[in-house]
Amino acid sequence: MPELPEVETVKRVLEPRLRGLTITNVTVKRPEITAYPNAEEFCRLVTGQIISHMERRGKFLILHLRSHDRIILHLRMTGCLLLTPADLPEEAHTHIIFSLSGSPESLPALELRFSDMRRFGRFWLLRENEADTYTGIGKLGIEPFDAALTPAYLQARFGKRRKTVKECLLDQNGVAGIGNIYSDEILFTAGIYPARPANSLKQEDWERVAAAVPERLTFFTEKNEITSEDYLQSKGRNYRNTPFFQVYGRGGQPCPVCGNKLRRIVVGGRSSVYCPDCQKSEEA
DNA sequence: CCAACCCCCTGAACGC
DNA sequence: TGCGTTCAGGGGGTTG
Numbered sequence A: 001m002p003e004l005p006e007v008e009t010v011k012r013v014l015e016p017r018l019r020g021l022t023i024t025n026v027t028v029k030r031p032e033i034t035a036y037p038n039a040e041e042f043c044r045l046v047t048g049q050i051i052s053h054m055e056r057r058g059k060f061l062i063l064h065l066r067s068h069d070r071i072i073l074h075l076r077m078t079g080c081l082l083l084t085p086a087d088l089p090e091e092a093h094t095h096i097i098f099s100l101s102g103s104p105e106s107l108p109a110l111e112l113r114f115s116d117m118r119r120f121g122r123f124w125l126l127r128e129n130e131a132d133t134y135t136g137i138g139k140l141g142i143e144p145f146d147a148a149l150t151p152a153y154l155q156a157r158f159g160k161r162r163k164t165v166k167e168c169l170l171d172q173n174g175v176a177g178i179g180n181i182y183s184d185e186i187l188f189t190a191g192i193y194p195a196r197p198a199n200s201l202k203q204e205d206w207e208r209v210a211a212a213v214p215e216r217l218t219f220f221t222e223k224n225e226i227t228s229e230d231y232l233q234s235k236g237r238n239y240r241n242t243p244f245f246q247v248y249g250r251g252g253q254p255c256p257v258c259g260n261k262l263r264r265i266v267v268g269g270r271s272s273v274y275c276p277d278c279q280k281s282e283e284a
Numbered sequence B: 001c002c003a004a005c006c007c008c009c010t011g012a013a014c015g016c
Numbered sequence C: 001t002g003c004g005t006t007c008a009g010g011g012g013g014t015t016g
Helices: A004-018 A039-046 A151-158 A165-170 A180-190 A203-223 A228-233
Strands: A022-028 A034-036 A051-057 A060-065 A070-074 A079-085 A094-101 A110-116 A122-126 A263-267 A270-274
Touching: A004 A051, A004 A060, A004 A079, A004 A203, A004 A228, A022 A039, A034 A039, A039 A122, A070 A079, A079 A228, A151 A165, A151 A203, A165 A180, A165 A203, A165 A270, A180 A203, A180 A270
Parallel strands: A034 A122
Antiparallel strands: A022 A094, A051 A060, A060 A070, A070 A122, A079 A110, A094 A110, A263 A270
């Protein structure tokens, strides 16, 4: 499910509450979820470790441990991370449970639970200084809020490619964190037809894309803001920014800018919605 | 290098 | 009602 704004929201909700907690036990119910090392080894290495802080990189979450080992995870399509009192019933499709200690004694014991209906999500554990040849984080492109995200960067990276501009935005090794929803939203804001070949974009087009990427991702991240109580209450699935989508999932409805009908097409195998009038296939 | 497929999984929505 | 098909916001792998 989640793209950068959702992963960032998970990080913002959980990070302050996880800091300093000790992982006293780990239960892995579906061994395939731990991509590296194997489930048994994963549990052995994680047990007893203390969480220092949490980070997001692209759509990955990284739990930094005080030992400088780190737990890395990717939610993929339906993964969900919940910090919950240990006595609450488990969500369906709960595959990994981290028992935690260290919260104030007045509060009930906590668990960090990973549930994932489609089981595409993955966990990794990397020891301090262990080379990361497993997760793909090392190949990720720049963060969307990095000052390095300039029109020149995009043009240099994608300007000669024949693939569509939408596929370029989805390429995690160019800019990390954009998925199918926000690529549509970004291209709508930039006024660019999603199936346009990247090598047909002009300087001014890349300028609009470079501006729209951080602007839209910031906007949708802020719309997702949620208290940790509401986050838990909604099972981590209350993405409150969805009413603010301008085009995603709105094929056939009126364009929020010009009122003409939004159209749905397939680009790079992904469903894509755009406004034929606001996003011309060629610049005038 | 690239495009065009395949795979991983479950569940919701839709058509007949 | 039931059954089959299609689709879903993630990524990776193989083939030609």
